[in-house]
Amino acid sequence: MQAPFQLVASPEQAGQRIDRLLAAVIGTASRTRVKALILDGHVRRGEAVLRDPADPVRAGALYCVTFPEAIAARPDAQAIDFSVLYEDADLIVLDKPAGLVVHPAPGNADGTLVNALLAHCGDALPGIGGERRPGIVHRLDKDTSGIMVVAKTEAALAALSADFAARNVERAYLALCWGMLSPASGEFDGAIGRDPSNRKRMAVRASGGKPALTRYRTLRALHGAVSLVECRLATGRTHQIRVHLAHGGHPLLGDPVYLRRVPAAARLLGAAARQAAIDFPRQALHAATLGFTHPRTCEPLRFERRPPADFQALLACITANSDGHS
Structure with a gap:
C-alpha cells in the first residue's frame, strides 16, 4: 500500500x-x-x-x-514476452511485437499487452484510478509492431495524454507500400472517419471525419513496384497511415483491411519477391521512432527500434529480387 x-x-x-x-x-x-x-x-x-x-x-x-490499496485489475496477469527499452517509476517504453493486441476487448479477452504489463510490473504498479492497471496512452494495431509508451501513474498518464493530444510527440513509422509515391515526399491531409459502407473500416471522408495529417518521405524505391516509406504522424486517428496510403493508391503490403486486390505493380517484381509480398501475413508497418518529454523530470526522451525480422526479411527479399521477372 x-x-x-x-x-x-x-x-x-x-x-x-x-x-x-x-x-x-x-x-x-x-x-x-x-x-x-x-x-x-x-x-x-x-x-x-x-x-x-x-x-x-x-x-x-x-x-x-491515505491511499487505499489498489484493487487488482480485471485482466489477469499473463507472462508474455516483449522488449523493454526504458522503465522507471512513472512509465515504461516497450517494443510491441506484431500480433499482440494492446487492450482486452471482445474477441481478445486475454493474451494482450495489458495482461503482459500486469505480469511484468506486478505489485510495483501504483495503479490508475485506484485500480492496479497500466495507463494506455496510445495504441498500435494488433499487427503493427513497434515502440509504445505506457504510464504507470495517473500523473504520467494525464501528462503524456495531454502531450499526445497537443501533438508534442515525435512519432515516425516505417511502411512498405505498393507503387511509387509522387511526389516522393509530401503529406496526406484528409479527414478520417468510419467508412459508411463498412463500419469495420476507416476512410477518408469529405464530411463527418476528424482532421488527420500524415507526412511522408520515400526512403527506398524498389523497381517501381514497392516503396519503403517513413511516415510521421501529426495526428493520431485510427488506422491513419493505412487509410491515407490506401486512399492515395498505395496500400500497405499485407494489409488485410485496405488492400483489396493484388496491385498491378506486383507484376514488376520477380517471382520470389512478388510471392513474398503477396503472402505477407500482416500490414507491413512498424512504429520505429518515439520521442516525448518525461512527464515528471521534463527530460527529453527519444527511442528508435529497427523493424522485426519478418519485415526485414520481406524488404531484403524484394530488394534482392526486384530486378528479375519470371
Missing part, C-alpha cells in the same frame, strides 16, 4: 482549493483521483475528514492523505 502523504500548508498556499494543491504537491495522482479520495473520506485536515474538493487551504494546517 502507498504510504500516507502529509503536508503542512504554508501561508503562500492558503486559500487554494485543496484538491488542486494536493494534486500538485503529490505529483503522482491526478486532480480527478484526488477529488475521488476526498469524496471517499481519505483526506483529513488535522482530525477532521474533508469531503469537499473545493475546501480552501488553511495556512499551518496539517493535511493527511
Whole structure:
C-alpha cells in the first residue's frame, strides 16, 4: 500500500482549493483521483475528514492523505514476452511485437499487452484510478509492431495524454507500400472517419471525419513496384497511415483491411519477391521512432527500434529480387 502523504500548508498556499494543491504537491495522482479520495473520506485536515474538493487551504494546517490499496485489475496477469527499452517509476517504453493486441476487448479477452504489463510490473504498479492497471496512452494495431509508451501513474498518464493530444510527440513509422509515391515526399491531409459502407473500416471522408495529417518521405524505391516509406504522424486517428496510403493508391503490403486486390505493380517484381509480398501475413508497418518529454523530470526522451525480422526479411527479399521477372 502507498504510504500516507502529509503536508503542512504554508501561508503562500492558503486559500487554494485543496484538491488542486494536493494534486500538485503529490505529483503522482491526478486532480480527478484526488477529488475521488476526498469524496471517499481519505483526506483529513488535522482530525477532521474533508469531503469537499473545493475546501480552501488553511495556512499551518496539517493535511493527511491515505491511499487505499489498489484493487487488482480485471485482466489477469499473463507472462508474455516483449522488449523493454526504458522503465522507471512513472512509465515504461516497450517494443510491441506484431500480433499482440494492446487492450482486452471482445474477441481478445486475454493474451494482450495489458495482461503482459500486469505480469511484468506486478505489485510495483501504483495503479490508475485506484485500480492496479497500466495507463494506455496510445495504441498500435494488433499487427503493427513497434515502440509504445505506457504510464504507470495517473500523473504520467494525464501528462503524456495531454502531450499526445497537443501533438508534442515525435512519432515516425516505417511502411512498405505498393507503387511509387509522387511526389516522393509530401503529406496526406484528409479527414478520417468510419467508412459508411463498412463500419469495420476507416476512410477518408469529405464530411463527418476528424482532421488527420500524415507526412511522408520515400526512403527506398524498389523497381517501381514497392516503396519503403517513413511516415510521421501529426495526428493520431485510427488506422491513419493505412487509410491515407490506401486512399492515395498505395496500400500497405499485407494489409488485410485496405488492400483489396493484388496491385498491378506486383507484376514488376520477380517471382520470389512478388510471392513474398503477396503472402505477407500482416500490414507491413512498424512504429520505429518515439520521442516525448518525461512527464515528471521534463527530460527529453527519444527511442528508435529497427523493424522485426519478418519485415526485414520481406524488404531484403524484394530488394534482392526486384530486378528479375519470371
